[in-house]
Amino acid sequence: MWEIIITAAIKWEIIITAAIMSVLAAIACKTIYDYAKKKGMKDLLKLFMKSGFDSKVASFSELNRHVKKGGILFLGDSITQDYPIHDFFPGLHLYNRGIGGDTTEGLLKRLDVSVFELEPKSIILLIGTNDLSQLQDGVEMSAKRLQMAIDQIHERLPETRIYLLAVYPVNPNVHRVSVGERDNGKIQALNRHLKDISGVTYIDLTPLLQDASGNLDPSCTPDGLHLNEKGYRIVTEALKHHITDLHPDRV
Secondary structure, three states, X not given: OHHHHHHHHHHHHHHHHHHHHHHHHHHHXXXXXXXXXXXXXXXXXXXXXXXXXXXXXXXXXHHOOOOOOOOEEEEEOHHHHOOOHHXXXXXXXXXXXXXXXXOHHHHHHOHHHHXXXXXXXXXXXXXXXXXXXXXXXHHHHHHHHHHHHHHHHHHHOOXXXXXXXOOOOOOOOOOHHHHOOOOHHHHHHHHHHHOOOOOOEEEOOHHHHEOOOOOEOHHHOOOOOOOOHHHHHHHHHHHHHHOHHHOOOOO
């Protein structure tokens, strides 16, 4: 009788111990995963971004050997990179020099290849949203770097017109992961600084792209951050309204 009770007790002790160990192991794994996600994955993402950046800059350098100077330059990050400008602005002499994941830091590093070698007559510039997710020095520094880039462009290319676009809103309700650490409060703060940048024509398309809540309209985006065809069509019509160079019959 007692042997049966003792044997059963031992079995339950083994089961309970195993369960506790499983829970502790799960907690440990979760802790390691969270740490890796915060540290290692960010480092991996930075490495991936740098590789993509270097590859695009090298590609631009090769393209520049064959292109005609004096066109209209679209300059920025992935929102520019994905913009099918030749479809939306047929018949114009255009360059697309957008790089996915680029920041104001990256822009400063690639002015030679992305701007000076092209000697564009005008630039449509949209950049800054990735500063909010990749850089940690605040919107003031992003605006300062952008002002530095614009000053350098004017120094080298004094006849070039620069149109600076306000950073577009985001919508975390569409896809939280894609939006990441960006939020519309930070974007609005950044845009207030961009509005004060000198040497540019500032264009704010935010009212055309946001919904009633101030988020990027879900019908204009696949992921809450980038634009779809409808979003680009809205931007295209607005830019044609603001920028004479984008009218083939008025250039």
